[in-house]
Amino acid sequence: MSARLIIASNRIALPGAPKPGGLAVALADALAERGGGIWFGWSGEVVERETRGVRLFAEGLVEYAVADLTPEEYEGYYLGYSNRALWPVFHYRVDLAHFDEADFAAYEHVNRRFARLLVQFTRPDDVVWVHDYHLMLMGQEMRASGWDGRMGFFLHIPFPAPEIFSALPQHQRLARGLCSYDLIGFQTNRDTANFRRYLIENAGAVVEDARTLRVFDRSVRIETFSIGIDPDEFAELAESREGRAAAERLGKITENRALVIGVDRMDYSKGLPQRMEAFGRVLDDHVELRGDVSFVQIAPPSREAVDAYQMLREQLDQLAGRINADYADLDWMPIRYLARSYGRGSLAGLYRLARVGLVTPLMDGMNLVAKEFIAAQHPDDPGALVLSEFAGAAEQLPAAILVNPHDIAAMADAIFRALSMPIEERRERWQSLIANVREQDIAWWRRAFLASLDDTQT
Template identity: 55%
Template sequence: MGRLIAISNRTAADPSARAGGLAVAVWESLTSTGGMWFGWSGNIVKGEPGPPEHITDEGVDFVVTDFTEAEHDGFYLQYANRVIWPVFHYRVDLAHFGDTDFDAYEKVNKRIADMVVPHLEKGDSVWVHDYHFLLMGDYLRKGGWDGPIGFFLHIPFPSPEVFRALPEHEQIARAMCAFDVLGFQSENDRSNFVQFLVRSCDGVDEGDGWISVFGRRIRANAYPIGIEAESFAKLATGQRAKTATSRIGKFLGGRKLVLGVDRMDYSKGLPQRFEAVGKMFDNFPSTRGRVSFTQIAPPSRSKVEEYQDLRVQLDELAGRINGDYGDLDWIPLRYLARSYDRKELAGLYRIASVCLVTPLRDGMNLVAKEFVMAQDPDDPGVLILSQFAGAAEQLSDTLIVNPHDRYHVAETIYKALEMPLEERQERWEKLRRTVVEQDISWWRQKFLDDLDVDTC
């Protein structure tokens, strides 16, 4: 493979953004190949954007552009996050189908593609990331690029019936088939995409991920994203982690901690989780006074109405649960609408007896994997995982729940709290092995190997 060319909405041009996530995933390949990374600068301008900014760091060339106010609104806030995001998370009821937003989405995809094509050289491989750029492959082809293009979707891909709710679903599907290799978080997501192509686009499923459609032969596979497993395990025993553990330990006063860590997003199932915790205190009175639930939920997309409504709903639920079950010396539910850094979170994971990862839909959910790696081998906590998280396909030794069934979730929390040490250790060891073997490096290499081989 020659140079790797990455395209994503946000880049890691700022070194502080390289601590985790996508930056970790692609950084090694970018530095080793002298690659380039294209995307948005993070700046919004009132007039026309100036020429793209070029930044070079550690042998990687970043090329970033500002967005106009109209682009940021139509492309990012509206179509990407109020159409694609809710539909792909099975919340068609929350989607806002505007008349002009798709036009903005098209124009930004084309503008970024036009920014990329002049820099491409023979031997390069392009890797496009996430739902912001579903049309990118098509515009790169129209711009004259005939080299390999891979695409990875970090969020779920919905069932064919739900995908068809997008008014532009045919155009999007055809554009996605301009990619050579398409990566999905789970086999379920991959299957949904292939089923749509077969049912609606006369595609032929040839097996082993190969599909013939629209006169092309493409490959779609599941590549479950991982974490820096061993590095995160070390964070859990570091000084920042110990400080966080000490702080929450004073509050707990010997009580068991049930923990949730999520962005404040309607896909995460937070109201259902709060209700399940309340139901646990109701159905299992022995947990009162000896168990505390802490939910960390930093706000996101605070300008979007649905997220504002969610914040109000969580505030009300937390107040009601504490009012119903709390006592002078015990707060049943602590709800912290702020962010904590990874080192502090690692310490909180380590002290938690139970971690609730119960999204209504999630592409993967890396909190589940971080929790596993943060555990004390001598006294590991228990992971409760939604069947609708991509991670459930990999982490089958967790306690799997339906997040819509608050009674079952409540019962499962109680089961986790009472689980014998031997069973906890046995489950944790299997989970740890999976997370270590299928870490972020494994994910990156598996995808890039397929992109390299399949386009030779």
């Protein structure tokens, strides 16, 4: 029988609540496959005083243990170090990073507090799987609290080149903390190579084999596990009542014009201004497309308390307004810019309706929108995917039209190419893309990671 699984993540999908996406479903499935376990994380609530314990909920054989944050922890750990320091640096935006010793102290404190709370629930033969950049020090703090069992960590965002990572004043502390895990998983081979190079060049790591380094008096396995989706489920969503209704609503507005679609959180890493500029360039260069193509950009706001996001919102408002003012007509609006969220079923229906999926982040760990767009397509008449070469998904999806999102002219050419692509080429590209999405799906990801973790030696 497999060892009991314990999962730790910044946020947690509580029982009874709808799962926000494929990752939450995948982690719940991983716990179920192991015959039960514990999922630990932040409740999402901010309370005035620090609570010593956790609140427990149960669903079947899975226990959910949640902890709250105080206002000081929320400001320093979450908004501060996680999102004003780690997020921009890991996305190669050192210019936007804010380095504050008090924020890092809060980050350390929350990682330590969460570790001590979780250790209370562990058994000697458990397997612990920690997720993402919020909890990079949690493994080391669990070791300090006496836990010596098997532990893995998966980073969902990019890991930057060593020269960029070293900009963090606490880079050595973070690297040492990460190496307390037995297995560290990354989204792409590029991320894995970046971390290995950092450890070899900055921490004196010695290569033991293709997957393992000896560093900080430990053997640490470092591997690539590219996260996927459930493509069959997403294809069903595209055909669902919700999916069809969303496509019908938008179809009435666009009046069967060719549709270009982008769906992203409102984040400076997503390349949204460059994308709008590229679409405007298409209309500049191709008079024949004016009135015949519409661009829908769905961009729900996120982290609105962070200044960089407020500035981005203003920039997008201005860009969309200017392009529409230049080209709109009485019966046609070039850009429909929607700063709100939609359900997964609605998005699946909109993806199927679209002729072009525009996924052009400046830097992204994976970007599952690219894979969802592919899964939602009708096999007989699939849309074309324009994908940034800096999205992690580009490593797996070379049959997409790959672009440099900083090159506005090249991106405009790629959009035009996708709009005018013959159906035979669209089918051929889609068949190659969907084969990969199906082969390395979300179940493959979690099983591959846990199999490798089970194989490590503590």
